[in-house]
Amino acid sequence: MKFSLKVVLITAALAATAVYAADRTDPNAIARSEAMRAIGGAMKTLGGMAEGKVDFDAAAAGAAKDAMMAAATSIPTNFMTQGETDPESKAKPEIWTSWDDFAADAATMAAAVTALDVTSAESIGAGMGALGGACKDCHTEFRM
Template identity: 40%
Template sequence: MRTSVTLLLALAAGAGLAHEGVENPAVMARMGLMKDIGAATGTLGEMVKGEVAFDAGRAAAARAALVEAADRVPALFEARESDPKSEARPAVWEDWDGFVVRAEAMQAATRGLETGSAAALRASFADLGASCRACHEDYRLKD
């Protein structure tokens, strides 16, 4: 658990420079969506790790951002857009149904996030982290 949160935070923090030089606006848009997902996940992960104090209001806002962003994933990835800087594998489009299954798993995990207390957040956060990894493993070059 601790390790996966650390990895997630590294993922969220590392997102900034990846956009440098991206020319295709459709690729930029989907990377930007993932970057926002990384940022909101990082906000929650810091609370789960105890790096920042639990704050129910901030946690609820991050959850809401994640629910909304997760719903947009299929639409932003559906067109087969490419860019030399993209980290998406061809598998996204060659196995589109599998990609959508992973996106739906993340949608369910974002809805399952409980932000009423630090303990509830910690318990529900693991599924979210697992949903990122499950997709990145097969559909993203890094990770």
């Protein structure tokens, strides 16, 4: 299965970054961290089904897709205010100097979520590469 390794890598990367929201003080930095964690949680659910680690569940897959879409569309709003005052934030200042690029990455992710077919484990797996690529593109450029 070609997507399997990719899913494993994404899940591992998420586990490594999932600890710092609680120490934040800037409300905006908290909101965006929580939205990203929601995205990460949905990604784990969908990735688990795609890999066959978790039994496919149409309702759970649909809910994960909805949660991911809601969080994806909140990205531009959540990052609109600069949260540099928060020392725990991993957001790079380039977000605000290259805002159009950042917003375009958010739109790419939203398109990948829209395109994700959650009617079977196989169809989820088929969409995982595009989705994971959208996370990676933005994180590489805009996350410390």
